[in-house]
Every structure is written in C-alpha cells, then in structure tokens.
Amino acid sequence: QQSTGANTALAASPFAEELGVQAPLGFWDPLGMLKDADQNKFDTLRTMELKHGRVSMLAVVGYLTTASGYRFPGYPEGVPAGFGAWHALGETQDGRSILVQMALFFVLAEIVNRDAEWADTEAEFIGDYRNGALDFGWDRFSDAKKLRTRAVELNNGRAAMMGIWGLVTHEMMGVSILPGGVLPGN
DSSP states (O other): OOOOHHHHHHHTSTTTTSTTOBTTTBSOOTTOTTTTOOHHHHHHHHHHHHHHHHHHHHHHHHHHHHHTTOOOTTOOTTOOSTTHHHHHHHTSHHHHHHHHHHHHHHHHHHHHSSOOTTSSOOOSSTTOOOTTTOOTTGGGSOHHHHHHHHHHHHHHHHHHHHHHHHHHHHHHHTOOOSGGGOOTTO
16 A cells, blocks of 8 residues: 555645645655645745736746737837847847837836735735725625636636746747747747
8 A cells, every 4th residue: 555644644744635736746845845834835825926926827828928029109110029029129129129118117016016005905815905995896706716816817827837847948949839830949
C-alpha cells in the first residue's frame, strides 16, 4: 500500500482550505514556502500570485495579438512581434516614446492597483483593489458566485503564467507553437 504521509501533511496545513486549493493538485506547495508560515506570509504570496497572474493574462493576450499581425494605428513600421520588439523600439524616437509611455503606464498601474489607505473602504479579500470606485455589479453577486469568480481568476492567472512562459520559451528556442507556424521576433 502506498504511503499517504505527504498528502496527510499537506492536508493538515492551515492553508489547505484556502481559495485555489482544488483538484487535481489540492494543496500544492512543492518548495515548502508555507511550511511554518503565518496568515500574513500566505496573504503576501497570494497577492504576488494574483498580480503575476493578472499581468500574465494581459501578456498572453498582447503576445498573441501582436503575433497575429495587429498593430495600433501609428505604431512604428518594421517592429516585429515578440521579444524582437524591445530592441526595435529602442532604435527609433517613436519607439523610445512608446517605451516611455509603457513605463509610465506600469508605474501608474502599480500605484493604482493597491489598497488605498486614504480611501474609507475595506478590501473584501486579498487582491480586491476596487477601493470603493469600481464595482461592475460585484456587490450584487451572491457569496457563492464571488468565490467561484475569484477561483476562476486565480486559475486563469495560473494558466496564463504557464502560457506566457511557454510562448516565450518557444520563441527563444526558435520553435513555433502558434497556428500557421508563426514565430514572433523572426
């Protein structure tokens, strides 16, 4: 009979019932980052997971959009999709202006997407950055719908992290995994 010691130890974790612990992996902590961790450490790691997942979802959409050939109006000519875009943008004044705009957007997004101490609001959960300004009907959802929506976001973020990792790795290897054999950057 197979030992279940590891599964029992993981199931005994105080975080085994947290959002995101689901089949097929259950509570999965292969690096032991939550061993002897408190709720504050878990919340910090969950915040990082959500942020990386949200950025990765945007990255996958942006990567696939540019790989399909779409460009915004006024985008400099001759800029390839994929990682080749960074170098190409740095070579022209228009491209450098785009890089500055991107940097400013990242700074602004980092400032806006956090709890606002000056707002008279309380975050409902880790990663809730509405700060009393955005709702989109969230407050009318049932508790079950809110939990399901948060689980979907968490899983989509996890999938997107793996997705952008796969896209970038294959681009660097020079192997296309996109339909039609498209290889961004080439």
